Amino acid sequence: MSFLEQMDEVFKSKWKFEREMPIQSQMIPLLLEGKDVVAESPTGTGKTLAYVLPILQMVQGSKQQTQALIMSPSQELSMQIVNVIREWINGTDITVTQLIGGANMQRQIEKLKKKPTIVVGTPGRIVELVKAKRLKMHEIKHIVLDEGDQLLSRDYRVIVKDLIDSANPERQVVVVSATITDEIELVAKRMMDEPVRLKVSLDDMPLVGNxxxxxxxxxxxxxxxxxxxxxxxxxxxxxxxxxxxxxxxxxxxxxxxxxxxxxxxxxxxxxxxxxxxxxxxxxxxxxxxxxxxxxxxxxxxxxxxxxxxxxxxxxxxxxxxxxxxxxxxxxxxxxxxxxxxxxxxxxxxxxxxxxxxxxxxxxxxxxxxxxxxxxxxxxxxxxxxxxxxx
CATH class of the missing domain: 3.40.50.300 (P-loop containing nucleotide triphosphate hydrolases)
Structure with missing residues (x-):
């Protein structure tokens, strides 16, 4: 059974979906192929699982190294992403740590010493930990910008670019958001390697309510x-x-x-x-x-x-x-x-x-x-x- 077929079974049993959502069926194979992706899909259409599931396939929990970084503009979104990941890594050797502002930085440093497989956080705190040489960007091969239109806005653009540039040269970069303007798409392409552009509209959704x-x-x-x-x-x-x-x-x-x-x-x-x-x-x-x-x-x-x-x-x-x-x-x-x-x-x-x-x-x-x-x-x-x- 292929990975997508396995996920189809999981969606039915675990998430009570009849099938995977359109952004998931389009995005998961591309990420597994190692492609950079800029994905646009309405709020609540399954974007988080669309990048979490392939990342869990590509990282190695047995390897004492932080391999994936997921950034979001808010503490709440970071916490939600962490909760989703924790649910899916239960019973595996993959680990995840949350790196957000407003939380105790020393505790985060202690967790980073254990080399979590995946880290999720907000740009400001991530930069602090990189400057403190506690988070080693050169080891990270998978980077996701969730709510990418915010992270690539003028407020965060320089910070995010510096973080991506300092990651592993063979990195994979993924940008997801509910809306992506031409300007944001152009900015994203400058930080990525021939990204594939995906766009899902509400008309493509099988489960849209009235x-x-x-x-x-x-x-x-x-x-x-x-x-x-x-x-x-x-x-x-x-x-x-x-x-x-x-x-x-x-x-x-x-x-x-x-x-x-x-x-x-x-x-x-x-x-x-x-x-x-x-x-x-x-x-x-x-x-x-x-x-x-x-x-x-x-x-x-x-x-x-x-x-x-x-x-x-x-x-x-x-x-x-x-x-x-x-x-x-x-x-x-x-x-x-x-x-x-x-x-x-x-x-x-x-x-x-x-x-x-x-x-x-x-x-x-x-x-x-x-x-x-x-x-x-x-x-x-x-x-x-x-x-x-x-």
């Missing part, structure tokens, strides 16, 4: 109260996005004061705070998790019923990145935008061809609205109190 795109017309000052009301819906489990960290912190204070089942996630939280917040969300103690794009980058949370755009995205790519977190693996989902009048023109451009549905939040329910509805009344908690005084 995703509704909707909006609630509201005013900026009413967004916090609206979020609080939505958080009390019994069936909602939402990841909400804001564009600005400062505004996110202000909203956190207002929501904490009113004890809503809502939490926030931002990049400069401590490792413990972030882990605890995500755990509470997964357990259902929190119904809405509000984050910036960077803080939520790569988060893999199963069973999201909604993605909420508290702030409207700046680009179509950003809208797709956020929206792709619901409606995974055949499940239905909803992408809800809290829409203010100044953002209506931008919203029409972002949702062109998607036929978004207008909704209202009224008397504790989220329901379809219409153009004649006076949005300020049903969507504003103040309207209820006025009614009650009559």
């Amino acid at each position: 995703v509704t795109h909707s909006f609630i017309k509201t005013e900026i000052r009413n967004k916090t109260d609206l979020l609080r009301g939505l958080s009390h819906l019994p069936s909602i489990r939402a990841l909400a996005f804001m564009n600005n960290v400062d505004q996110l912190r202000m909203k956190e204070l207002k929501l904490q004061y009113n004890e809503a089942p809502i939490a926030v996630l931002y990049s400069n939280m401590s490792k413990f705070e972030r882990q605890q917040t995500l755990e509470d969300f997964r357990k259902g103690k929190i119904h809405i998790l509000i984050a910036t794009d960077l803080a939520a980058r790569g988060l893999d949370i199963e069973g999201l019923t909604h993605v909420i755009h508290v702030d409207i995205p700046h680009t179509i790519e950003q809208y797709l990145h956020r929206s792709g977190r619901t409606g995974r693996a055949g499940q239905d989902g909803e992408v809800l935008t809290l829409l203010t009048y100044p953002d209506e023109k931008t919203y029409r451009k972002l949702t062109k061809g998607l036929k978004p549905v207008q909704k209202i939040y009224y008397k504790g329910k989220l329901m379809e609205g219409n153009a004649k509805t006076k949005d300020s009344k049903p969507n504003s908690p103040k309207s209820k109190s006025k009614k009650g005084r009559k």
Whole structure:
């Protein structure tokens, strides 16, 4: 039985997939051949396993040497990748170590002394360990840039290039992301050896659920109260996005004061705070998790019923990145935008061809609205109190 046939059996038994996902069936053979790959596939379509499985085939756990490096822009994504790898290496001699900022560096150094087969981490901490001569890049033959569009952006580009250049001359480099622009593709090619370009769209996916795109017309000052009301819906489990960290912190204070089942996630939280917040969300103690794009980058949370755009995205790519977190693996989902009048023109451009549905939040329910509805009344908690005084 070939490796792909074995994986097909594993997908059916372990992951309950009818078959491997398109990005996996395309990418795995290429990586096993040693090719460099630039792969684009929507959020939640199996990119992690598409590179993890062939790497596990190519590394040697019995060899006391770090052979593969997987980089991601966020601590959460790094931790998720490590958890996936740990599940697949159970019972083998392959080992993995996590190298992220915010964690104890000395403990990471001690783990590196044991020569883990694979290391996963964020660029800043990896550079620190390389400069401290604790991580030997010249031994690494496989490098993966997960969320490559972020890692090859201007913020990380020089750091990442230096790390790749210092790796083994016969290295294999893989770049994966949900969106890859022409600029990022060009930058990637300069660091790679004749990479194969792969692109999977939602139309190629066999298990895409029915995703509704909707909006609630509201005013900026009413967004916090609206979020609080939505958080009390019994069936909602939402990841909400804001564009600005400062505004996110202000909203956190207002929501904490009113004890809503809502939490926030931002990049400069401590490792413990972030882990605890995500755990509470997964357990259902929190119904809405509000984050910036960077803080939520790569988060893999199963069973999201909604993605909420508290702030409207700046680009179509950003809208797709956020929206792709619901409606995974055949499940239905909803992408809800809290829409203010100044953002209506931008919203029409972002949702062109998607036929978004207008909704209202009224008397504790989220329901379809219409153009004649006076949005300020049903969507504003103040309207209820006025009614009650009559």
